[in-house]
Amino acid sequence: MINVNRLSLSALPLFRSLPRDALFFLAASFVNSTGKAVMWPLTTLYVHNVMGKSYGEAGLVILYQALCGILGEITGGNLYYRIGPKRMITGSFFVSSCVMFAIAFTQQWPIYLMLVCLLGFANGISMPSMNAYVGFRWKAHRRKLYNVMYVCNNVGLSIGAMVGGFVASISFSLTYLLTASSTLLFTLFLLVFMKEVDTRTAGEEEADGGNGAASGNGSRHPVHVPMNRWQLLRNVRLYLFVSVGSMFFWLSFTQWANGVAPYIDEKGLDLKYYSLLWTINGIVILAGQPFTSWIKRRFAKEIVWQMLVSALFTVTAFTFILFFHDNYAYLAIGMVLATLGEMMLLPAIPTFFSEKAGVHSPFYMGLAGGFANMGRMIGPLVFGHAYDLWGISSVFFFGTMASLAALLMFYIHANMNKDPDPVSNAKLGTLSQ
Incomplete structure (x- = not known):
């Protein structure tokens, strides 16, 4: 049984370390x-x-x-x-x-x-x-903040979904x-x-470990940042594989809604059992923070390896339910493993671009977000047709293949971005578009 008081106390130092x-x-x-x-x-x-x-x-x-x-x-x-x-x-x-x-x-x-x-x-x-x-x-504080934002937003989603039905x-x-x-x-x-x-001196702050505070003059004018989009797009090692990996990652996740939900209904189970899976998701996001923090410290100190570990959890989850989905308890185990993968990945992507792309991180974040949304969009079409034509086993098979594709993309990305230094912003064109 989860000790709520202990979880709350373990989270307090994290919040205390953040700016007010x-x-x-x-x-x-x-x-x-x-x-x-x-x-x-x-x-x-x-x-x-x-x-x-x-x-x-x-x-x-x-x-x-x-x-x-x-x-x-x-x-x-x-x-x-x-x-x-x-x-x-x-x-x-x-x-x-x-x-x-x-x-x-x-x-x-x-x-x-x-x-x-x-x-x-x-x-x-x-x-x-x-x-x-x-x-x-x-x-x-951005690594901690991205993680805390993810937790807070997911708790908000859980509460909002419950209130929404009422x-x-x-x-x-x-x-x-x-x-x-x-x-x-x-x-x-x-x-x-x-x-x-004020990001005009962002490169200098990155070099000397600046705290990223807002500019003293609180400038209200947009900052002029050199941005030749063609040159940014050519830097494929920075964004392409993590973006495609994110697309496959979220494509595989849509099988919960477009495979598991109709499967539970088809088995004659009450749909509250489907809602229970998302309750498990919320509990793991809250209770699993110490475990994922330990994984990061022990096996994934670099942010690129954190993405790879997240994909390993996801592949394990969907492979498990591919072979063991007859029993509801096995679906619950799969949800636990998949949630751990989600917890590792979501804060990692914005952190990676913030640290590697510097002033150009908004461009790459938007690009990666577009790919992720593409996965969320394609998934329901793929799994909906697969379920209608071949049943739940085909949904879990295609979902597992998508998670393996995400693992491969994150592996390539990790090997292409081993350098701990930020990606150079040199030789970028002016904002002439």
Whole structure:
């Protein structure tokens, strides 16, 4: 049985070691993720029950939203310095809140579809910007911060998903209103709290171990950073294999929703057993922090090897349930192992780009995020058709193959990025585009 008091005490030193303003940022991010999770699981039901469309059309809505999210992530990484992090992040969240308020009051299908696409685009823009901002603002603490952000956001998602079902039983529109309100509050918080990070001397700070504090003058103007996108894209060893690996990683993870969920229903089990798997996921994310910290210290001190270890956990998880899925307990074991892999990977990718790509990390974060969203988008199509044609064994087989592909990509990436020094930013062109 988990000793909650002991877990809480073990987490206290981590929070105490972080700057106070970083803790405020984490708290606000937690509230925002909780609010958004109220809405996320209910999109399919909203389209079917409120808009009167088929489940197939609901699937297309999610597909369109994911496509716009990919475009948003890439756009966010490219425009980080043109617009500046504060304007970029607060602007995207403000647009998101306005769109959700609009959705709550519309019954027109074409308008709803356009609003959902705009919501996906706005949410996508904010992701690389948020990660880059944290990496620049609290440079000395970014490894811990990325990990704590991941934990806080997942706890928020769990709480929000539970609240979402209750709120939806009262009114679907109310879910959008609550989510819009929490997003707007987060926007107002960021407008007051955020300071522009002057990255004109980022390379020098990286060299002398600077603390990444905001510039003293709090410049409100976008920072001019040389960015020849073609040269950045040519540096394939830095981003390509980790991005493709991330795509395969998230493709394999979608089998939980598009394979395990219908399989549990087909076996005649109550769908609460599917929800229980995600309860296990949340418990492992909280209780497993000491274990993953030990793994990092013992076997994965370098961030590239941390990604490789995460893929090993995932391959083990999906190989296990490929051969042993008849018993529900084995699915639960697979979820534990897969969650440990997720815990190792998600904080590692933004940390890697923050440390290796320097001022160009927003560009690469957006690129990697686009690939990850592509995996989340392709997975439901692949596993849905596989389940219909060949059954659950084919889903687990393709999921295991995808996790093996992710392992191979992370292995290549680790071997191509053994150098502990940051990637050189020399010979980059000017911002002429």
